[in-house]
């Protein structure tokens with residue numbers, strides 16, 4: 001009896017599978033075109049729909065993206081975020097389902113786009129370098145342009161606050177290096193914002209996060225920056241408190257030493273910082289062993305502001321007055337370097 005039931009159910013099951021296969025195969029024939037389209041990446045879709053639209057509308061898209069917005073949506077409702085460190089631009093269009101983008105496809109061309117991803121309410125654009133995003137809404141269309149930093153600014157610099165997030169750097173008496181570095185960089189940011197020169201400044205971080213070494217190191221090259229400065233605080237090798245104090249600046253000793261080199265930038269930083277802060281001048285240090293120096297494509301200097309392993313210097317490094325002085329010294333170094341043609 002049991003055997004028979006089993007046999008019966010096998011027959012029914014086999015029948016069901018066959019039926020399902022037939023339906024599936026027909027489905028796939030009917031929807032072959034649809035399926036093919038589904039396999040296209042969002043970036044391929046962009047190219048596909050753009051070509052179609054250019055034929056239909058007698059229009060040419062060049063180095064610009066265009067998206068039809070839902071009716072009544074205003075410019076303020078569209079949120080565009082530009083993560084320079086990751087070269088990732090997100091365009092948020094609230095309330096829009098993913099299939100909106102197949103009914104109202106994103107159109108346009110840009111040589112700067114490496115990858116494109118669309119989901120509910122969001123378009124993610126991975127760029128091949130750092131760009132400034134310019135957007136405008138006209139007659140229900142959102143237009144997006146990507147401008148190189150050099151199209152927007154006279155000079156471009158990158159500032160890196162060492163460590164951050166889960167990577168505290170040195171810790172002395174409960175004080176974390178990452179916090180000192182960030183505090184100095186945020187003071188520097190204020191000074192740079194008041195500067196009347198047209199300088200584009202890109203920061204690897206302005207909060208307590210830890211961008212990867214790759215993202216930090218490549219930012220200079222990705223922004224085609226004129227110079228790159230990294231801010232750290234020092235400790236003795238054994239980490240013990242000691243008399244040893246002062247400022248030193250690291251650069252890549254294996255690269256060009258002539259002209260507007262990393263070495264000369266490091267020298268400028270050393271001179272300006274020690275002059276303003278009164279910190280002891282410990283000279284330049286070889287930095288090729290440090291990832292972000294070795295892998296930097298632009299003139300780069302890493303300032304070890306002072307020793308956290310020296311009690312007097314540690315006390316200074318945590319005071320906002322001294323941090324401001326340090327920031328002013330770095331600011332003076334940046335201005336001098338730009339004056340010297342970096």
Ligand SMILES: [Zn+2]
Nearest residue numbers: 162169232233
């Ligand atoms: Zn450090």
